[in-house]
Amino acid sequence: MASDPTAGGAPAEMPVEPDDNLDIPAKQEMAGELQQLQAEKVELQDKLLRALAEAQNVRRRGQQDVERERKFGIERFAKEILSVADNLGRALSALPADPSQLDPSVRNVITGVQATERELQAVLERNGVTRIEALGKPFNAEFHQAVIEVNDPSQPAGTVVQELAPGYLIAGRLLRAAMVAVSKNEPAAA
Numbered sequence: 090m091a092s093d094p095t096a097g098g099a100p101a102e103m104p105v106e107p108d109d110n111l112d113i114p115a116k117q118e119m120a121g122e123l124q125q126l127q128a129e130k131v132e133l134q135d136k137l138l139r140a141l142a143e144a145q146n147v148r149r150r151g152q153q154d155v156e157r158e159r160k161f162g163i164e165r166f167a168k169e170i171l172s173v174a175d176n177l178g179r180a181l182s183a184l185p186a187d188p189s190q191l192d193p194s195v196r197n198v199i200t201g202v203q204a205t206e207r208e209l210q211a212v213l214e215r216n217g218v219t220r221i222e223a224l225g226k227p228f229n230a231e232f233h234q235a236v237i238e239v240n241d242p243s244q245p246a247g248t249v250v251q252e253l254a255p256g257y258l259i260a261g262r263l264l265r266a267a268m269v270a271v272s273k274n275e276p277a278a279a
């Protein structure tokens with residue numbers, strides 16, 4: 090007779106099911122570790138995004154600083170050189186109306202001073218410093234500083250009738266306000 094391993098006295102091997110009760114603490118530990126790692130991952134992603142944003146902001150601020158320095162880096166020098174331009178302008182305005190009556194050597198000096206003033210204005214303009222045209226324009230407190238008021242019935246009230254010192258802009262920003270005399274219309278005193 091053929092022997093049947095299941096027949097007879099030998100017990101048949103039964104599949105053994107794993108005892109889930111033995112692995113519960115290990116599964117709970119792994120689940121807790123997984124949650125901790127996921128929270129750490131979220132925190133690190135947040136830190137990374139913040140660091141990238143901060144780096145981008147630093148780069149942008151650096152570019153703005155470089156551009157601002159390029160535009161306005163000569164501002165202090167330009168303010169100081171304006172006194173030279175003012176003195177040249179005063180020297181030329183003090184000359185007589187008819188220079189033909191002057192000695193030829195003096196006329197040559199005057200021509201040289203005029204050329205120096207033109208060159209200085211050209212250098213200022215090449216470096217972004219422009220003169221504010223004020224004469225005959227309406228008074229603008231952003232660009233003009235009223236020093237005196239003049240009763241001038243020929244001009245509308247608030248018009249610049251005299252420029253005492255020219256004003257200048259550097260790259261569109263006020264470097265120095267123009268010192269001006271402004272017209273006012275008052276009735277004549279009886």
